Amino acid sequence: MKVLVPIKRVIDYNVKARVKADNTDVDLNNVKMAINPFCEIAVEEAVRLKEAGAATEVVVVSIGDKACQEQLRTALALGADRAIQIDTEQKLESLHVAKLLAKLVDQEQPELVILGKQTIDADNNQTGQMLAALTKRGQATFASKVVVEGGKAVVTREVDGGLQTISVALPAIITTDLRLNEPRYASLPNIMKAKRKPLDVIAADSFGVDLAPRVTLVRVEEPAKRQGGIVVESVSELVEKLKNEAKVIS
Amino acid sequence: MKILVIADHDNGALKPETSKVVNAASKIGSDITVLVAGANVAEIANSAAQIAGVTNVIVADDAVYAQQLAENTADLVVELASGYSHILASASTTGKNMMPRVAALLDKSQISEIIAVVDENTFKRPIYAGNAIATVQSNEDVKVLTVRASAFDVQASQGAVAINSVDSAVANTTTEFVSVEQTMSERPELTAAAVVISGGRGMQNGENFALLEGIADKLGAAIGASRAAVDAGFVPNDMQVGQTGKIVAPNLYIAVGISGAIQHLAGMKDSKVIVAINKDPDAPIFQVADYGLVADLFEVLPELEKAL
Ligand SMILES: Cc1cc2nc3c(=O)[nH]c(=O)nc-3n(C[C@H](O)[C@H](O)[C@H](O)COP(=O)(O)OP(=O)(O)OC[C@H]3O[C@@H](n4cnc5c(N)ncnc54)[C@H](O)[C@@H]3O)c2cc1C
Numbered sequence: 043m044k045v046l047v048p049i050k051r052v053i054d055y056n057v058k059a060r061v062k063a064d065n066t067d068v069d070l071n072n073v074k075m076a077i078n079p080f081c082e083i084a085v086e087e088a089v090r091l092k093e094a095g096a097a098t099e100v101v102v103v104s105i106g107d108k109a110c111q112e113q114l115r116t117a118l119a120l121g122a123d124r125a126i127q128i129d130t131e132q133k134l135e136s137l138h139v140a141k142l143l144a145k146l147v148d149q150e151q152p153e154l155v156i157l158g159k160q161t162i163d164a165d166n167n168q169t170g171q172m173l174a175a176l177t178k179r180g181q182a183t184f185a186s187k188v189v190v191e192g193g194k195a196v197v198t199r200e201v202d203g204g205l206q207t208i209s210v211a212l213p214a215i216i217t218t219d220l221r222l223n224e225p226r227y228a229s230l231p232n233i234m235k236a237k238r239k240p241l242d243v244i245a246a247d248s249f250g251v252d253l254a255p256r257v258t259l260v261r262v263e264e265p266a267k268r269q270g271g272i273v274v275e276s277v278s279e280l281v282e283k284l285k286n287e288a289k290v291i292s
Numbered sequence: 293m294k295i296l297v298i299a300d301h302d303n304g305a306l307k308p309e310t311s312k313v314v315n316a317a318s319k320i321g322s323d324i325t326v327l328v329a330g331a332n333v334a335e336i337a338n339s340a341a342q343i344a345g346v347t348n349v350i351v352a353d354d355a356v357y358a359q360q361l362a363e364n365t366a367d368l369v370v371e372l373a374s375g376y377s378h379i380l381a382s383a384s385t386t387g388k389n390m391m392p393r394v395a396a397l398l399d400k401s402q403i404s405e406i407i408a409v410v411d412e413n414t415f416k417r418p419i420y421a422g423n424a425i426a427t428v429q430s431n432e433d434v435k436v437l438t439v440r441a442s443a444f445d446v447q448a449s450q451g452a453v454a455i456n457s458v459d460s461a462v463a464n465t466t467t468e469f470v471s472v473e474q475t476m477s478e479r480p481e482l483t484a485a486a487v488v489i490s491g492g493r494g495m496q497n498g499e500n501f502a503l504l505e506g507i508a509d510k511l512g513a514a515i516g517a518s519r520a521a522v523d524a525g526f527v528p529n530d531m532q533v534g535q536t537g538k539i540v541a542p543n544l545y546i547a548v549g550i551s552g553a554i555q556h557l558a559g560m561k562d563s564k565v566i567v568a569i570n571k572d573p574d575a576p577i578f579q580v581a582d583y584g585l586v587a588d589l590f591e592v593l594p595e596l597e598k599a600l
């Protein structure tokens with residue numbers, strides 16, 4: 043079984059994004075970048091499936107400019123077998139990403155594609171579901187447990203009311219939630235080994251997908267700032283303030 | 293301009309999110325249809341028909357929609373989509389699961405989790421864990437949108453409008469429901485509660501959440517948690533508040549033993565009044581708190597319960 047894992051290079055989750063002074067976008071100059079955390083969980087899951095003998099090959103793919111090769115190398119160091127960079131300078135919408143991935147799925151024919159549930163920059167939470175629709179495959183989103191057996195994936199999903207378990211026929215699309223696993227750290231020998239693993243570059247244009255923007259970013263601004271609060275000295279002062287000043291309890 | 297709103301429900305009752313999505317829809321236009329897809333949902337369709345601003349309700353009542361799996365509910369929406377300029381659903385896990393499929397099948401870019409309607413083509417949405425607000429304009433002829441319900445008010449009610457059924461039972465050939473483990477609680481739902489009290493890693497274990505329960509009982513509050521508390525197994529996953537969990541905006545949010553990471557703030561910083569209880573005076577949660585209490589939670593929680 044081949045597993046394809048799409049990963050995205052994003053701002054490190056510890057860094058607070060700053061809005062550019064001209065309000066055109068967020069400022070990513072000299073900002074620490076990393077693999078999107080949910081994608082890292084996806085890589086870990088694929089590598090574990092391989093270690094358990096359920097998967098035979100783990101292929102990672104990232105769509106972006108040359109810089110995302112850094113994240114692809116990290117994924118290779120975490121245990122992926124080979125990497126593909128789909129090269130483009132353009133800022134893409136989830137629909138574009140899903141269309142490019144659908145073409146790649148056509149070529150590579152993976153039985154399983156594992157994506158993150160959402161990127162922590164765009165916060166879209168769309169690509170996996172779109173890819174499933176475009177490839178006519180079943181989907182299991184927000185996975186906190188995956189068991190692959192007998193031509194299907196039995197997946198436990200984190201939903202608003204608790205946990206739902208579904209069974210999806212392979213080939214299928216899975217997106218990861220936080221509790222699926224705890225990603226490992228890359229060891230130094232594995233980082234060295236990753237440098238020799240194959241990394242192919244394919245031009246995004248070569249897929250024949252229409253990548254024209256459909257949504258225009260008009261403006262980016264800081265969220266409304268909260269007024270500074272006060273420190274209370276005691277529980278009784280807190281209760282008094284909540285009753286008489288904030289008037290949120292009676 | 294015709295707007296289609298997909299109702300959010302758990303087969304038992306219509307979720308208040310639906311009314312808030314109708315509120316968002318009413319800022320776009322006035323011809324609003326609500327689709328209720330599920331099994332044995334006549335009562336739910338009735339409730340939807342009574343949300344002010346709804347012009348009619350379509351109900352697809354069939355066993356195939358019982359679990360609202362994305363594959364066939366999305367196909368159903370696509371089947372009904374013709375003629376609508378906007379299709380909206382709440383950004384609940386059900387909406388997030390289904391709507392991008394609808395968008396892809398219609399070949400449209402989706403705009404996720406809008407928090408404001410600027411005009412029929414232009415919307416605001418948080419990005420980067422809410423550290424920036426983007427204004428985006430869709431050039432699509434059909435806009436597929438999910439709505440952050442906490443950013444919109446509940447609509448008033450009206451005399452019920454017409455309900456029409458469709459008997460289109462789209463089968464789901466790829467995905468089967470196996471089981472569900474529902475978190476049972478007598479408390480109000482996190483996303484609908486007027487008061488929320490949340491515990492973090494500082495609670496140390498699941499048993500200690502009992503300290504929050506006494507207070508929640510007195511305030512009629514829902515109980516939430518940070519990711520660290522969920523990951524450590526103190527409480528179930530559906531209690532997680534934050535960027536990648538539930539988004540809440542109650543009148544009063546009390547954060548106990550929570551440091552205030554950006555991902556947590558993203559889920560609660562639009563609350564009207566924020567209280568933080570933390571023993572570390574430098575915890576970032578104090579930067580968003582209206583009232584901060586620097587103290588050991590194990591000392592002050594029993595005191596707080598008594599004082600209420
Ligand atoms: C991709 C991604 C998504 C994430 N999504 C979310 C999300 O949706 N929601 C979320 O919450 N987090 C999320 N996180 C995690 C987030 O980054 C933080 O790790 C998490 O919020 C920390 O939880 P905490 O505040 O409970 O724990 P900690 O940061 O460990 O803080 C514990 C606090 O308790 C205080 N404390 C300890 N003992 C006591 C005591 N006796 N009395 C009083 N105070 C005490 C400490 O001073 C400390 O401030 C996400 C992270 C990533 C990478």
Ligand SMILES: Nc1ncnc2c1ncn2[C@@H]1O[C@H](COP(=O)(O)O)[C@@H](O)[C@H]1O
Pocket residue numbers: 047048049050051078080081084103104105106136139156157158159160161164165166167168169170
């Ligand atoms: N540029 C990209 N390259 C590769 N994978 C991506 C890219 N953008 C999104 N994805 C995948 O889609 C998931 C969800 O992204 P999104 O729908 O943008 O929130 C991510 O976690 C990735 O697995």
